[in-house]
Amino acid sequence: MSDAVKHAGLNLGATDEETHEQAESELFGFWVFLMSDAVIFALLFATYGVMLPATVGGPTPASEYKIAPAFVETLILLTSSFTYGMASIAMKHGEPRRVLLGWMGATLGLGVVFLGLELHDFATMFGDGAWPSRSGYLSSFFALVPLHGLHVLVGCVWLVVMAAQVLTFGLDARVKINLLRLGLFWHFLDIVWIAIFSVVYLQGLIR
Amino acid sequence: MTQGLWPALLGRFDWQALPFVRAWETPTVSEIIGAGAASIVIVGAIGLMALLTYLHAWRYLWKEWLTSLDHKRIGIMYVVLAFVMLSRALVEAVLMRMQQASAIDAPGFVEPDHFAQLFSTHGSIMIFFMAMPFLTGVINYVTPLQIGARDVAFPLLNSISLWLTGGAAGLMMVSLVIGRFSTGGWSGYPPYTELAFSPDVGPDYWIWAVTLGSVASTLTGLNFATTIYKMRCPGMTLMRMPLFVWTALCTSILMIFAMPPLTVATALLALDRYLGAHFFTNDLGGNMMMYANLFWLFGHPEVYILILPAFGVYSEVVSTFSSKELYGYTSLVLATMAIAVLSFTVWVHHFFTMGQNANLNAVFGIATMTIGVPTGVKIYDWIWTMFRGEVRFTVPMLYSLAFMMTFVLGGFTGILLAFPPLDYLVHNTLFLVAHFHNMLIPGTLYGMLAAYHYWFPKAFGFRLNERWGRISFGCWVVGFYTAFMPLYVLGASGAARRTQAFYEPAFRPWLYVAGVGALILLGALASLFVQLWISIRDRDANRVFAGDPWDGRGLEWSVSAPPPEFNYAVLPQVAARDPFFDGKRAGDPYAAPATYEDIEVPRNSMTGPVIGIVGAALAFALVWHIWWLAILCALGIVAAVIARSFARDVHRTVTAAEVARIDRHWRAAVAEAKPIPRHIETTSANRGLAEVPA
Numbered sequence: 001m002s003d004a005v006k007h008a009g010l011n012l013g014a015t016d017e018e019t020h021e022q023a024e025s026e027l028f029g030f031w032v033f034l035m036s037d038a039v040i041f042a043l044l045f046a047t048y049g050v051m052l053p054a055t056v057g058g059p060t061p062a063s064e065y066k067i068a069p070a071f072v073e074t075l076i077l078l079t080s081s082f083t084y085g086m087a088s089i090a091m092k093h094g095e096p097r098r099v100l101l102g103w104m105g106a107t108l109g110l111g112v113v114f115l116g117l118e119l120h121d122f123a124t125m126f127g128d129g130a131w132p133s134r135s136g137y138l139s140s141f142f143a144l145v146p147l148h149g150l151h152v153l154v155g156c157v158w159l160v161v162m163a164a165q166v167l168t169f170g171l172d173a174r175v176k177i178n179l180l181r182l183g184l185f186w187h188f189l190d191i192v193w194i195a196i197f198s199v200v201y202l203q204g205l206i207r
Numbered sequence: 208m209t210q211g212l213w214p215a216l217l218g219r220f221d222w223q224a225l226p227f228v229r230a231w232e233t234p235t236v237s238e239i240i241g242a243g244a245a246s247i248v249i250v251g252a253i254g255l256m257a258l259l260t261y262l263h264a265w266r267y268l269w270k271e272w273l274t275s276l277d278h279k280r281i282g283i284m285y286v287v288l289a290f291v292m293l294s295r296a297l298v299e300a301v302l303m304r305m306q307q308a309s310a311i312d313a314p315g316f317v318e319p320d321h322f323a324q325l326f327s328t329h330g331s332i333m334i335f336f337m338a339m340p341f342l343t344g345v346i347n348y349v350t351p352l353q354i355g356a357r358d359v360a361f362p363l364l365n366s367i368s369l370w371l372t373g374g375a376a377g378l379m380m381v382s383l384v385i386g387r388f389s390t391g392g393w394s395g396y397p398p399y400t401e402l403a404f405s406p407d408v409g410p411d412y413w414i415w416a417v418t419l420g421s422v423a424s425t426l427t428g429l430n431f432a433t434t435i436y437k438m439r440c441p442g443m444t445l446m447r448m449p450l451f452v453w454t455a456l457c458t459s460i461l462m463i464f465a466m467p468p469l470t471v472a473t474a475l476l477a478l479d480r481y482l483g484a485h486f487f488t489n490d491l492g493g494n495m496m497m498y499a500n501l502f503w504l505f506g507h508p509e510v511y512i513l514i515l516p517a518f519g520v521y522s523e524v525v526s527t528f529s530s531k532e533l534y535g536y537t538s539l540v541l542a543t544m545a546i547a548v549l550s551f552t553v554w555v556h557h558f559f560t561m562g563q564n565a566n567l568n569a570v571f572g573i574a575t576m577t578i579g580v581p582t583g584v585k586i587y588d589w590i591w592t593m594f595r596g597e598v599r600f601t602v603p604m605l606y607s608l609a610f611m612m613t614f615v616l617g618g619f620t621g622i623l624l625a626f627p628p629l630d631y632l633v634h635n636t637l638f639l640v641a642h643f644h645n646m647l648i649p650g651t652l653y654g655m656l657a658a659y660h661y662w663f664p665k666a667f668g669f670r671l672n673e674r675w676g677r678i679s680f681g682c683w684v685v686g687f688y689t690a691f692m693p694l695y696v697l698g699a700s701g702a703a704r705r706t707q708a709f710y711e712p713a714f715r716p717w718l719y720v721a722g723v724g725a726l727i728l729l730g731a732l733a734s735l736f737v738q739l740w741i742s743i744r745d746r747d748a749n750r751v752f753a754g755d756p757w758d759g760r761g762l763e764w765s766v767s768a769p770p771p772e773f774n775y776a777v778l779p780q781v782a783a784r785d786p787f788f789d790g791k792r793a794g795d796p797y798a799a800p801a802t803y804e805d806i807e808v809p810r811n812s813m814t815g816p817v818i819g820i821v822g823a824a825l826a827f828a829l830v831w832h833i834w835w836l837a838i839l840c841a842l843g844i845v846a847a848v849i850a851r852s853f854a855r856d857v858h859r860t861v862t863a864a865e866v867a868r869i870d871r872h873w874r875a876a877v878a879e880a881k882p883i884p885r886h887i888e889t890t891s892a893n894r895g896l897a898e899v900p901a
Contacts, residue, residue, distance in 0.1 A: 025360050025437035030509070032429040032463060043504075047475070047497055054485075054492025081212040133483035136492025143485070144473060161849055169855065178852070 023180065030181045034188050041192050044144040045199060054136035061137075061204035064130050066121070070201040073117050074193065077152075080110035081190040082154075088183050091176065095154040101163060107186070108159045111152055118149050141200070148196055151189050158182050218832035219408070224386045237318040240302070245384040276362035277772055278347050281369050283666060286659065287342025289337050290735075292376055296332040296554040297732050299325045304690070304725035308718045310708035322707040324409070325389030328379065330393025331413060334509070335420040336376045338647070340517040341655040343372070343427050346455045349662060350431060352763035352770065353449045355440025360433040362809040363851070368423040368430065370819025375419035377823050378830075382412040386830070392705065395476065395486035397498050402480050408830050411480065414473045415826035421469045421505075424512075428462025430456055432554060440762075442781035446540070449761045449784075450533060453540050454519030457547040458512050464551075465508035472501035481829075499561060503554035506636070511550040513647060515543060517654020521607045524657050525589045526605040527757050529596025530885065532785060535588040542581035542588075549578045559630045568627040577617055586611055599885060600816035601757075604658035609684045617645030618693065622896035623702045631877035638698025641691045648687050656683070656735075660774040664756045664895070668768045669746040673889045675738035682731030690724025694719035751895030752873070753880045756888060758897035760788035765796060767873040768895055773806045773861055776870040791899045797877050803867040807858045814851045818844055 052061070087103035122142075132142035163183055165175050222228050230242035259265050272280055303325050306317040317325065322713070351359055359365050382388045389409035391400040394664040395417070400410040413568040435456045448456075476498070485493040514682050526533040533539065555563065555571040589611060598604070620642045624630050633639060664670045694702075702709065709718070742749065762779055763770075765787040777800040783789055790796035825840035827833075882898035 025433055028437055029429055029433040032432055036425055036429060036463045036467055039464055040471055043468055043471045043501060047471075047501075050497055053485075054494065056492045092246065092268055132478070133485065134491070136485045136494060139478065139484035139486050139492075143478060143486075157845075157849075161852060165853065168853070172855075173856070207637065 010059050019176055021172060023177050026177050027180055027184070030184055034184060037188070038192075041144075041147070041195070044140070045195065046146065048140040048144050048200065051136045051140035056135045056137075058134045059125070059128055059130040059138065061200075064128065065201050065204035066124070067201060067205055069117055069121055070197060073114055073121075074197050076110050076114045076117070077190055077193050080114070081187055083107045083110065084183055084186045088179070090121060091171065091179055094171075097170075101166060104159055104163055104166075108156055108163075111156045111159070115149060115152055118145075118152075122125070122146070142155045145196060145200065148189065148192055151185075151192070155182070155186050155189060158185070214832075215835070216696045216833070218828070220385070220831050220833075224408075226384070228447065235318065236316040237321045240317065241321060241383075243819055248380050248383050260557070271394055273816050274366075274813050275442055276358075276366050276809040276812060276815075277352050278357055278359045278362065278365060279666065279770065279772075279774075281365050282344045282346075282348030283832075284369055285340045285347060285372070288373060288376055289341035289344060289655070290338070292332050292336040292379075293616055294732060295380075296329050296337055297729060299329040301725045301729050302357040303329065304718075304722045306707065307709065308722035311712060311715050312710055313708070315708055317707065319707045320390060323392075323705070324388045326705050327389045327392050327395075327409075327413065328382075331389075331417065332376075332379060333647075334393060334513070336372070336379060336514050338651050338655075339420065339424060340376075340798065342458070342513065342651070343368075343424070343699060344522070345655060345662070346427075346431060346458070346516060348666060349651060349658075350452055350455050351434065351438070351765060352437060352441055352665075352766070353761050353776055353779065354435060355451050355762050355775060356434065356438040357774050357778070357806065358438075358809065359430055359431045360438055363814060363857075364426050364430050366812065366815030367818050368426045370815040371419050371423035371426075371822055372819075374819040374826070375416045375423070378412060378416045378419070378826050381417075381827060382409075386412065390689030394482055394502055395473075396502075397476060397479070397495055398489045398493070400476065400480075402487050403488070410476075411830040413828050414477050414480070415829055418470060418473045418477075419822055419826055420832075421466045421473070424462050425466040425470070428459040428466065431459040432463060433458070440775075440778050440781060446537070447781060447784050447786075449519075450522035450539055450543075451516070451519035454515040454522075455545050457543050457665065458515045461508045461512045461515070461547055461550065465505050465512065467505075469505035469509075471507055472505065475501070477829075478764060490826050496558075496561065500554070501560045503557040504551075506557060507554040508547075508550040510646070511546055514650040514654075515546065517610070517651050517657075518543065520603075520654045520658040520661070521589060521610060522592075523761070524603040524607050524661055525592050526771060527661075527759055528599045528607075529593045530599075530758065531592055531596035533588070534591035534594075535584075536784065538584055539588050542584045545581040546578060549574065549581070553578065556625060556630070559627045560634050565627070570626050572627050576622055579622055582618060586615060597885065599888070601660075601889060602671070602673060602680055603661040605677070605680050606653040606660070609680070610653045610657075613649040613653075613684075613687065617642060617649065633698055634705055636698035637694040637702045640704045641694035641698055644691050644694075648683075648691075651682065656680075661757070662763075664749075664751045665754070665763060665768045665770070667746075668750055668752055669742065670749040670751055670756060670889075670893065672738050672742045672745065672749075675741055679731050679734035682727050682734055686724050686727030686729075688724070690726055692722050693721040693724070697721075742868065748891045749893070751893060753877045753895035754873075755787075755897050756893050756895045758788070758791075758885060758888075758899075760785040763788055766792070767876075771866075771869050771873075773808055773866065776800065776806075776866050791897070797874060799871065799874050803863040803870065805863050806861045806866055810857050810859045812851070812854075812857070814847060817847050821847070 011117065040157070083103050083106040087100055087107065090100040090103055130138055132139050162179060165178070169175050216810045226238065226241040226245045230238040259268060272284065275281065287859045303322065306315045306322060309315045333484065347359070347365065351357070367554065379388075388406040389395060389400065389405070389412060391405060391410055391413065395410060395413050398404060402411070435448070435452060475484070475486040479486050479488060479493070485491040487493050487495045487498045489495075520531055522539060555567060555569055556575045559568050559571075589607070620638070624633070624642055660671055660676055697714055698704075700714070702711070702714055751768050754766055754770075755764045756768070762781070765779065766775060779786070787796060821840045825837055826842070828836035828840060867889070877896060880894045880896040881892075882895070882896045883892045884898045887893065
């Protein structure tokens with residue numbers, strides 16, 4: 001391994017030099033993708049901000065947001081980032097495969113619970129007549145928050161695929177790099193959720 | 208027909224959607240033109256398939272081209288796509304000019320609705336399916352060669368981008384045959400494109416074609432940013448990169464950050480149309496200004512996505528054909544970056560007249576004018592590059608010169624438009640149409656045509672016919688001035704853009720002149736095809752296998768033409784700008800390496816074509832509300848991606864012996880070739896080996 005710049009994010013350990021070189025550009029590319037994705041979220045946040053007053057006599061943030069479930073969802077997602085971090089460390093230190101798979105499974109479980117709670121939130125809102133077609137405000141809410149949920153769903157599917165690959169291929173270079181990519185993705189979702197919790201739910205409390 | 212099996216199977220399709228049926232029922236000239244265009248698509252598609260079958264070329268095409276992950280082949284396919292779409296969109300432009308010339312106090316021969324489709328498809332195609340594929344193709348072909356890389360960072364992603372673009376272009380072609388296209392212009396402004404005003408399939412075709420294209424461009428951007436940052440050969444520092452690579456980098460960064468706003472804009476418009484959301488509707492809190500902001504947050508950087516690569520091409524061409532180092536390299540790099548940044552600060556100038564306050568307009572007006580500064584820097588740098596150089600007026604050089612003159616004129620009119628009070632007078636008139644054609648034709652099309660002539664010998668191993676190149680060039684320039692200068696006059700006189708008929712007889716002479724100009728431009732395109740035909744016919748007389756027909760400066764000229772699949776038998780080492788040019792003057796750049804090694808190249812993959820075709824089918828299903836097909840296609844794409852992630856045997860090894868054989872074959876040809884001096888480089892004496900002046 002040359003002393004070239006290493007990729008940002010978790011390194012693969014000193015024993016695996018060839019993978020380092022490959023990881024450098026592959027993870028850089030994924031960072032670039034995430035930045036592009038961040039632009040999409042930023043624009044949806046901006047749209048939400050502009051549309052917030054457009055409730056046109058329908059449901060309002062104050063009437064719809066329940067802070068308790070949103071807070072629980074936040075805790076669950078933060079915990080899932082922690083469990084994924086543990087999975088990354090297990091991979092880095094070459095722990096037995098079942099440890100890695102265990103932490104991945106825990107992450108998946110938390111992700112699924114998060115999605116379940118979020119869907120429950122949406123169902124409650126629909127019960128109140130808060131449909132995306134009711135007002136500009138609700139349209140922008142349902143463009144922003146479920147898009148994050150969709151990302152979590154993609155992350156969950158990706159976790160399943162990666163678990164299958166760990167079982168099929170073991171930890172070859174491509175599996176390792178993909179696990180690092182998935183890690184970036186999962187932590188990125190966490191960051192976006194923190195923005196959603198602050199900008200959408202907490203702001204909803206004071207309106 | 209509203210319930211039952213039919214809509215479940217075929218969505219909202221009915222026989223009226225076919226232009227042939229409409230032309231049969233109401234045989235007006237307009238409908239017959241529509242049916243004729245549809246027939247051309249069908250006959251063309253069937254003819255192409257028949258030809259491929261006759262030549263037994265399917266297998267070759269599939270194995271060697273369609274599934275290829277070689278950046279050079281992908282680049283060539285992009286350019287082919289661009290030429291096909293250019294032909295269609297130019298014919299539409301001619302049709303529009305003919306209509307306007309014949310519709311002064313008269314209805315003309317194209318009906319208003321049809322005319323609206325023409326300007327919508329013309330604009331959408333020229334931007335998304337002509338200019339973007341053309342520049343993406345050139346970047347694809349040239350960039351890895353120029354930075355001394357074997358391939359791009361993500362070859363498979365490259366193929367997927369190509370095929371998503373191809374699928375989107377296919378959707379544009381299908382809209383000619385089944386249903387109709389949007390009448391909302393290339394920018395698709397709501398609320399007009401909302402369900403309330405455009406309930407037909409037109410805007411949906413527009414939404415999904417543009418969305419596929421913008422996703423493809425985002426992926427291209429991240430691929431090339433990564434390639435340029437991470438794949439440069441040893442010694443190729445950022446400030447030693449050829450200027451074209453710099454512009455490719457800035458364009459890629461613009462794609463990464465500017466295409467998502469377009470995706471968001473079209474996606475939200477789709478939510479409005481499909482789920483009854485209220486982002487841009489007139490009622491229930493919808494706000495059309497959100498669309499204007501999102502669209503132009505993409506739209507203005509897009510202008511520079513289109514123009515920057517052309518700037519890069521001109522930098523290469525002017526330097527090569529003046530036999531001089533590029534003047535002011537650093538200032539050109541800084542100007543490129545400044546333009547890329549400024550392009551994000553000006554988007555409001557696209558809607559000065561939509562009711563924001565005067566201060567905001569002033570800020571954006573000033574920001575807009577600021578872009579003139581780095582652009583001016585570039586123009587001066589190119590002029591100084593030619594100064595005291597040994598300038599050869601080859602076809603690419605002629606395009607560069609025509610660009611410098613014409614682009615400056617267009618820049619001046621841009622400064623005029625950047626004054627909000629003046630913009631109030633001419634907005635939405637043909638003055639604006641003249642302005643942006645004045646920027647985009649020299650600023651993108653000439654640049655890409657210069658690139659086409661300049662790198663064609665590298666890509667195919669033989670030079671293009673010089674005489675027909677000049678004829679075509681002459682037609683593009685004369686046609687441009689004849690077609691667009693009258694529009695400045697018309698626009699300043701108040702002639703609105705996108706108008707199907709005029710009621711002012713004084714416009715007549717100007718419209719006639721513009722119509723003649725459009726025909727000359729059609730002649731320019733035709734001469735390009737004639738040139739290609741003649742060049743292929745005479746290819747043996749114009750072979751340049753040795754690879755350096757123009758006494759080139761960058762690494763791309765240091766390999767054979769066409770280059771081997773792996774580009775470089777041994778990765779080059781770079782110590783300065785213009786490494787090949789310096790190498791030729793310092794000693795023997797063709798010395799064979801001591802040893803050869805195995806080279807890994809990506810294996811062909813059908814993932815790209817599958818995702819592109821299924822993606823286009825998904826878009827088509829969404830347009831027609833064929834839900835079962837949409838779900839099937841969406842699942843198909845997910846399955847293809849997952850299946851591919853399990854593929855492990857994705858590389859193929861070219862053995863050291865094979866590399867050595869290919870490389871030695873080329874070096875033998877170089878040793879045999881006779882170096883030619885610059886003044887006869889456009890003759891058949893040119894076999895691709897440049898004479899180095901003592």
